[in-house]
Amino acid sequence: MKGLILAGGRGTRLRPITHTGPKQLVPVANKPVIEYAIEDLREAGITDIGLVLGNKGRETIQETLGDGGSLDVDITYIIQGNPLGLSHAVGCARDFVDGDDFVVYLGDNILKQGIDELVDGFRERDVAAGIALQPVEHPEQFGVADVDESGMITRLVEKPDEPPSDLALIGIYVFSPAVFDVIEDLDPSWRGELEITDAIQSLLEYGHDIDSHVVEGWWKDTGKPEDILEANRLVLDDQTSSTDGTVEVGAEIRGDVDLDESSVIRNGAVVRGPASIGPDSEIGPGTYVGPYTSVGSETTIHGAHLENSVIIGNAEISTDEKIIDSLIGRGVAIGSADGLLPDGHRLVIGEHSDVKL
Amino acid sequence: MKIFTLTCDRCGTIVAANELEQRRVMKCPGLNCQSVLQFEDLAADEREHFFENRNEYSI
Numbered sequence: 001m002k003g004l005i006l007a008g009g010r011g012t013r014l015r016p017i018t019h020t021g022p023k024q025l026v027p028v029a030n031k032p033v034i035e036y037a038i039e040d041l042r043e044a045g046i047t048d049i050g051l052v053l054g055n056k057g058r059e060t061i062q063e064t065l066g067d068g069g070s071l072d073v074d075i076t077y078i079i080q081g082n083p084l085g086l087s088h089a090v091g092c093a094r095d096f097v098d099g100d101d102f103v104v105y106l107g108d109n110i111l112k113q114g115i116d117e118l119v120d121g122f123r124e125r126d127v128a129a130g131i132a133l134q135p136v137e138h139p140e141q142f143g144v145a146d147v148d149e150s151g152m153i154t155r156l157v158e159k160p161d162e163p164p165s166d167l168a169l170i171g172i173y174v175f176s177p178a179v180f181d182v183i184e185d186l187d188p189s190w191r192g193e194l195e196i197t198d199a200i201q202s203l204l205e206y207g208h209d210i211d212s213h214v215v216e217g218w219w220k221d222t223g224k225p226e227d228i229l230e231a232n233r234l235v236l237d238d239q240t241s242s243t244d245g246t247v248e249v250g251a252e253i254r255g256d257v258d259l260d261e262s263s264v265i266r267n268g269a270v271v272r273g274p275a276s277i278g279p280d281s282e283i284g285p286g287t288y289v290g291p292y293t294s295v296g297s298e299t300t301i302h303g304a305h306l307e308n309s310v311i312i313g314n315a316e317i318s319t320d321e322k323i324i325d326s327l328i329g330r331g332v333a334i335g336s337a338d339g340l341l342p343d344g345h346r347l348v349i350g351e352h353s354d355v356k357l
Numbered sequence: 358m359k360i361f362t363l364t365c366d367r368c369g370t371i372v373a374a375n376e377l378e379q380r381r382v383m384k385c386p387g388l389n390c391q392s393v394l395q396f397e398d399l400a401a402d403e404r405e406h407f408f409e410n411r412n413e414y415s416i
């Protein structure tokens with residue numbers, strides 16, 4: 001079985017973070033989102049992985065993941081170019097898949113429990129596809145599946161006014177190569193894309209059986225800043241931390257704090273976990289790093305009070321203000337306006353930033 | 358919709374026809390690969406089908 005990670009999306013809902021990099025590399029608990037997908041595939045025994053890239057950030061993704069060797073997988077890059085839809089992305093992988101069964105994993109999804117059960121279920125039953133589902137509160141905002149008593153899917157509906165169930169498609173599928181033939185017969189939807197739900201619906205119409213698997217544990221699509229913060233919170237809650245770095249005498253650590261060996265928590269700083277601090281960073285005196293915060297690499301924080309936030313990296317924070325529920329991009333400097341006249345905030349903020357003062 | 362791709366024989370990167378057509382001749386998008394890929398490398402019937410249905414491959 002092979003794996004296919006779809007990483008072609010443009011990440012417009014994550015601007016301005018995605019002005020300078022692809023959304024699949026935004027870190028959650030100090031690990032790029034896409035690595036969670038790679039790890040889930042590897043844990044399900046799938047190491048031959050195709051990565052479908054669009055127009056945005058494709059060099060950066062290749063530079064970060066290389067041939068996959070550092071993650072014990074073998075990555076083939078597939079350039080989709082224009083975002084012509086998920087079925088188009090899958091269709092571009094036909095030569096890579098080469099007649100095997102394969103898992104499709106949206107590159108910005110994170111699952112608590114991995115994909116083993118979905119993959120095992122597909123292997124045990126003679127079906128053309130297996131689809132991961134999860135109950136959601138507002139099924140009318142999702143692609144929703146109608147499922148019979150034995151778990152087989154009978155129908156799919158996209159954002160239905162009257163949902164047949166509360167089971168949403170979460171963006172992880174297993175397909176047999178039969179899907180390539182139905183994709184060839186698909187027409188673009190009203191928005192000009194080849195839709196994955198249309199491919200699945202076609203499989204049903206051609207009489208193929210499609211199994212479902214309801215995912216237990218949390219699932220997060222990290223498309224928006226608040227989703228990144230929530231995913232960070234969920235992952236940190238489950239982390240097994242290792243405080244390898246330097247904790248100076250007089251620094252205070254409570255709870256699970258993952259501290260890289262090259263980083264330091266200075267005398268007079270307080271870090272309350274769950275939290276993660278990446279390489280070459282310094283938590284200076286007078287700083288409070290509160291629960292559910294991830295501080296990326298090469299970041300210095302002096303005096304700030306941080307909570308429930310993700311600092312991506314290379315940042316310098318030297319204000320003593322409270323910063324909460326925040327996603328802070330690479331290379332950002334947040335200083336203090338204390339003593340500056342006239343009184344007021346001083347901002348140099350990029351396009352599509354979102355600031356509450 | 359028929360989807361055509363070309364595989365770089367040096368680095369194995371796979372490139373969709375719509376991407377090739379947009380650039381006609383391009384450096385392989387595989388990192389550090391010096392190969393040159395061209396739309397013309399696709400089979401004649403694939404190129405013909407692509408042109409006949411061109412609007413489907415652009416957005």
Ligand SMILES: [Zn+2]
Pocket residue numbers: 365366367368369370385386387390391392
């Ligand atoms: Zn190449």
